């Protein structure tokens with residue numbers, strides 16, 4: 238017997254309808270690419286999204302076609318997402334920090350039909366557009382007064398393009414499983430892979446993000462996603478903030494400490510989200526300028542492991558709660574969040590920080606387990622680590638145009654490529670990427686744990702650990718270190734500092750000092766490149 242309730246497809250544009258009608262006056266504040274702060278509200282964003290959708294149909298864009306954006310977080314980018322999804326087309330965010338060849342590869346794989354681009358990235362597009370034959374029109378996200386001269390053909394200024402339509406338009410309606418958006422993984426291992434979000438997965442992910450124990454958002458909040466829209470589906474904030482009626486503050490191109498601080502304080506932001514490097518930069522700025530964060534209640538930190546010192550500084554110096562989350566492009570993207578609860582009341586401050594360094598619990602809709610290499614489940618004892626596998630309604634089922642059976646089990650458990658342990662309460666801690674974990678004498682050593690320990694040394698600026706071949710143990714850890722300016726710690730100083738803080742057999746066999754460590758476009762250590770750089774290195778006893 239079926240239930241007797243209505244079929245109401247979970248469609249992304251229903252979110253902006255809700256925000257526009259129930260929270261219409263709520264402000265959407267952006268730092269524009271042109272410079273000044275721009276103010277609008279959800280009512281206007283909805284109207285312009287409808288106008289966008291109508292204008293897109295005048296271009297002949299049909300359901301399922303991919304529309305690329307290469308843009309900062311602004312109101313124009315926001316209305317583009319809703320306008321695109323409102324006719325069943327697919328927003329495809331491009332990360333401008335990738336190598337041009339990777340961008341070309343991704344755009345061709347996605348067969349992008351149109352591109353909406355910010356002024357900042359026009360020079361980059363001028364160099365690559367000819368290599369994307371599917372691209373029929375480029376719209377520059379600015380007004381006529383700021384439209385630059387360009388070598389590109391078929392280019393138009395956004396405000397003029399948009400003005401050719403009015404907002405008298407009805408959203409299209411369709412199956413909630415229809416594609417809504419697309420984002421490529423950064424391709425640190427092999428070619429980038431396209432993840433295609435559906436309307437249903439985006440709406441469900443937004444509903445779970447507003448849970449109090451996830452990002453948590455309400456109409457009383459001012460939410461600022463510092464994480465760019467082009468990084469892993471904007472961590473769902475483009476849907477979660479309007480859904481909850483939170484005021485939306487968009488930082489545009491201002492990603493430096495001063496600009497972020499200015500918006501956090503002047504716009505009275507209560508909740509914000511970004512990767513640890515952004516917060517390290519903000520904390521340095523606050524320190525230097527004796528800044529305060531009186532309105533900020535909580536900060537969501539994810540994308541890579543959040544250093545303990547960052548969590549501690551936010552909480553003890555600035556009275557801001559930290560939510561440490563884990564996720565990936567393939568999960569829409571949030572998969573778990575670390576929130577302290579009554580179970581932790583008895584812990585000392587240091588023990589509470591230990592818990593907060595974990596990536597936390599999956600929330601409802603995310604199932605999680607760890608297995609060995611043969612897919613056998615490993616115990617949830619907070620110590621044993623294994624391959625982290627997840628499933629749920631906002632987890633990828635397969636990649637665009639590809640099937641990768643090794644990552645997608647028959648029972649839909651997705652192998653994240655991360656290695657983690659999970660304790661009896663479901664608190665998960667990432668210990669490595671499966672390709673980076675060091676396999677020594679049949680046991681696994683966490684490279685991340687060693688890196689975190691090494692950066693705790695006061696004279697170490699950055700540290701990376703890779704496995705290098707060893708005749709007896711297969712692999713042994715090698716620690717690669719960038720010293721802080723004007724500091725000269727020795728190999729012995731650093732190993733002495735680490736001694737006793739990890740199992741003896743985990744201790745790196747050697748330390749190599751370097752001036753730089755390669756990074757991916759999203760700021761993670763590029764271990765493939767590092768291993769290549771170190772391929773001629775031999776351990777002292779190997």
Ligand code: ADP
Pocket residue numbers: 422423469538539540541542543561562563564565566567570596653654655667669670757759761
């Ligand atoms: P990109 O490499 O483009 O940033 P993703 O955002 O999809 O792509 O990266 C996801 C990966 O980032 C995860 O599989 C995990 O390895 C890492 N990651 C994300 N959040 C955390 C976290 N809080 N702690 C440790 N690693 C994390």
